[in-house]
Amino acid sequence: MSPDPTQVADNFYNTGYDVVISGSDTTENLVEAEKAHKAGKAVWGLGYDYKGNCSAAPDVCLGVPYFNWGPAFLATVKTAIDGSWKENFQWNAPDWTNLNNPDTGAVGFAKGPGLSADNSTKLDAFIAQLAGGLNLWTGPLNLQDKKPYLATAGTVASDYQIWYLPELLEGMKGDSVAK
Numbered sequence: 819m820s821p822d823p824t825q826v827a828d829n830f831y832n833t834g835y836d837v838v839i840s841g842s843d844t845t846e847n848l849v850e851a852e853k854a855h856k857a858g859k860a861v862w863g864l865g866y867d868y869k870g871n872c873s874a875a876p877d878v879c880l881g882v883p884y885f886n887w888g889p890a891f892l893a894t895v896k897t898a899i900d901g902s903w904k905e906n907f908q909w910n911a912p913d914w915t916n917l918n919n920p921d922t923g924a925v926g927f928a929k930g931p932g933l934s935a936d937n938s939t940k941l942d943a944f945i946a947q948l949a950g951g952l953n954l955w956t957g958p959l960n961l962q963d964k965k966p967y968l969a970t971a972g973t974v975a976s977d978y979q980i981w982y983l984p985e986l987l988e989g990m991k992g993d994s995v996a997k
Contacts, residue, residue: 831861840866845874852878862932872930879930914949960988
């Protein structure tokens with residue numbers, strides 16, 4: 819049975835975490851952040867996948883990463899219509915020239931009202947680094963239990979290694995899949 823997202827978020831906020839990043843398409847962590855914020859705690863949250871999630875708790879919402887399947891679906895439908903479609907795997911990357919362009923981008927980030935102007939500027943600088951080639955999945959990296967994951971400096975994780983990450987990375991807090 820999956821844990822209740824309201825209880826999970828509430829537990830994080832009540833045990834000292836100041837930011838909770840959701841991995842589910844629901845607003846529980848934002849709703850709980852708002853309750854904690856109204857109770858005097860300096861806490862915030864990030865929604866997930868639905869651009870409008872911040873409307874659930876605008877004062878504490880830092881933003882929402884989201885997916886946009888439109889460009890990939892359109893390209894696939896066009897190949898089906900012209901008869902050239904073949905089974906394939908697509909890695910639909912962001913449009914770094916305009917992260918939130920719905921006609922060209924597979925992923926975006928909607929900044930939330932809870933994000934300060936200073937942190938918004940810092941976020942823009944970080945996004946520019948990613949657009950310039952910064953790869954956060956470059957070794958050396960260890961798993962949460964300190965076992966080497968990418969042991970050699972400069973080694974870049976494959977899409978497969980990222981997708982099937984066996985547990986969280988060193989320094990991340992939370993439950994890992996492998997225990």
